[in-house]
Amino acid sequence: MLIHGKCHCGNIAFALAWEPDPAEIPARACDCLFCTKHGGVWTSNPRGALKVTVRDPSLVSKYAFGTRTAEFHVCARCGIVPVVTSRIDGRLYAVVSVNAFEGVDPSLLRRKPASFEGEGKDDRLARRKRNWIGDVEFVENRA
Numbered sequence: 001m002l003i004h005g006k007c008h009c010g011n012i013a014f015a016l017a018w019e020p021d022p023a024e025i026p027a028r029a030c031d032c033l034f035c036t037k038h039g040g041v042w043t044s045n046p047r048g049a050l051k052v053t054v055r056d057p058s059l060v061s062k063y064a065f066g067t068r069t070a071e072f073h074v075c076a077r078c079g080i081v082p083v084v085t086s087r088i089d090g091r092l093y094a095v096v097s098v099n100a101f102e103g104v105d106p107s108l109l110r111r112k113p114a115s116f117e118g119e120g121k122d123d124r125l126a127r128r129k130r131n132w133i134g135d136v137e138f139v140e141n142r143a
């Protein structure tokens with residue numbers, strides 16, 4: 001299954017290859033303050049392959065907080081956050097927002113609350129290495 005998503009204005013778009021086709025897609029409603037304020041709900045497949053296409057990189061605001069080990073890619077034009085990345089040991093990992101999905105049957109989504117407060121930095125990075133998408137490519141596609 002190739003899952004497409006994008007921000008509202010289309011400046012940040014992604015395609016996530018998810019093989020084999022998922023019977024269900026985990027959707028983690030993170031309870032950190034940023035995700036609470038944004039309604040952030042994230043998914044990842046450690047064996048998936050993600051391609052992110054950015055039309056105008058000058059209109060992407062990268063926001064980090066807390067341990068500053070993850071970057072939220074906020075579209076500066078429309079305010080949507082389709083993707084979060086974390087660089088660990090030189091490799092780029094990512095999760096994508098299920099709210100940014102386009103044309104995915106919502107009944108596939110298994111929404112669950114997720115809480116990572118109190119998790120130490122090492123545990124956090126180890127968890128991302130296990131669970132986040134480990135094949136991430138960014139393409140800047142100036143029109």
Ligand SMILES: [Zn+2]
Nearest residue numbers: 007009075078
């Ligand atoms: Zn946008």
